[in-house]
Amino acid sequence: MVTIPSRRKRATIHDVAVEAGVSRGTVSRVVNDEPYVSASARTAIEAAIEKVGYVPNNAARSLVMQRSEAVGFIVHEPHSLFLDDPNIGGILLGANTVLSRSDYQMVSLVIDSQRDTDRVARYLSGGFVDGVIIVSARREDPITRVIEKLRLPAAFVGHPPEQSPLPFVGIDNRASARAITERLMQTGRQRIGMVAAALDRDSGADRLAGFTDALGDRFNPALVARVPLYTFTDGVKGMCALLERDPLIDGVFAASDAVAAGALEALRHAGRSVPGDVGIVGFDDSSWALRTQPHLSTVHQPAFGLGERAAECVLGQLRGEEQPADGILLETPIIWRDSA
């Protein structure tokens, strides 16, 4: 009886109960083939199911049976980034903490290939989850389309695809990048560059925009090294490129702490001291920040809090509450340590 629904909005047990003029418990007994339902109630409920187009799914069945429901947590990352991203673990645990408190089972779904994308889209269509939290959505993503089509309660961590009506929880990457770059400028650095990563995503593009904002007239496009991912390895490559373009570079904004750690490695190999010769700032305040030598000055990204708020947003939708249309932005304090 689980089918892939094509309706815009799923009918619920509640709709059936209202239509048939009976309690949800009675509908539940019919749906679950339990005894003690009068023939007339059964007939009315069957007619109501037909009329409102109710399709039982596991989640609905769980609801009426008062068993735990499930919310999907979708990590949409290329292989290497899933291993490297220090925020995902925090977001995941934050979301799980809030969902667990409301007896929801969080099921985390990894997307690592086109095949994964297609299969996860089918899984969402199949009614295995009541809602979804999505980390790192992409534009023109079949997952996003399925969520919009099914009207699944959902929240994005980070900006959702453009023109998506779906709510999100995030940080202001542009303002945060501007603030840390300004702070770096205040230390007296003269030749400031950036290792800019993940420019195909809002977070990456916004961090570069904030850097550009802060430097204003002093912005030198030659001192931006563009790398694909927020990774240590890309940090090494990006820093090597900057050193080649300007051996006298004395300040660097790395697009993430992992990128900053890679940049530190490249500077060490090149015989430059940090912060003596070059000041470096990162982004995330992840576990990387205290493991580099020197410890990183960086932007604190509230990973656990992002997961908590995204879960609260999905639970709110499941309870039928209105959600803010324009997203929730969390604070991102600057943490100043020793690398700049």
Add this chain to the structure above:
Amino acid sequence: MVTIPSRRKRATIHDVAVEAGVSRGTVSRVVNDEPYVSASARTAIEAAIEKVGYVPNNAARSLVMQRSEAVGFIVHEPHSLFLDDPNIGGILLGANTVLSRSDYQMVSLVIDSQRDTDRVARYLSGGFVDGVIIVSARREDPITRVIEKLRLPAAFVGHPPEQSPLPFVGIDNRASARAITERLMQTGRQRIGMVAAALDRDSGADRLAGFTDALGDRFNPALVARVPLYTFTDGVKGMCALLERDPLIDGVFAASDAVAAGALEALRHAGRSVPGDVGIVGFDDSSWALRTQPHLSTVHQPAFGLGERAAECVLGQLRGEEQPADGILLETPIIWRDSA
């Protein structure tokens, strides 16, 4: 119609089909309330369902509808370790790669509290997954009991609880620890200690046993610092304890690369050079190993391969194939770099 089964072995669509003398497809049509089934076939199937005690679940329904099925991936770790453990990501991606190839949806379930444990046990009982991969099982774990009770196809990564009949994929921690300690001894170190972590788990206990084996008569119990977790922070603490007990210590086996990285930090603070004053070896060959200064000599743990083999083991059980009763151990080459 989803109920928590108390039967030792779940009846399948196949059992119903055999009992009713019809095809699985016909059973599927009845179970899914589809048309084009004769009244006599329907009656026979309903009687067969009653007789064999068949309880439809999502997975079975997915199977007959030729939609993707699901396999659970259970990470049973305390909070901080989930964030720190560099192997989990590799195991997860390895398992996902194999399951995806067979069109199985991997659903990852985080266990971070007693509430999580109880709810995940209910989730498994509810038929939401066809099989389970478990990382870091604990003794007397309700999850393990549920899996055994339901006879869910399962594979452990790492040793399963004692006397469990369930198959596992792992490494020989004791032999690997012995091998890397012997290699460290061959560099001429005289006062060799260990930062031993996670002694409540087989992996932790086995690594200490291998260290003890290698040193033989030279083993000095005072030079073992015991710490709770395989983390950077515990590595710092453990190394500080060892330096207090023997300021002349010149060799250290750290129970993981993260622990080794923490130990390096403690030695740096204490003004000791590595490998000049102290040689250090780690365990895992994780992303940590190339991010420390100097890079770590360590035991390579094939995280991705462990995930792949565990998934293959579960898929084999789902196909009804016999699995090896005594577990699968993967190779763990020693990777010698600069820290010893």
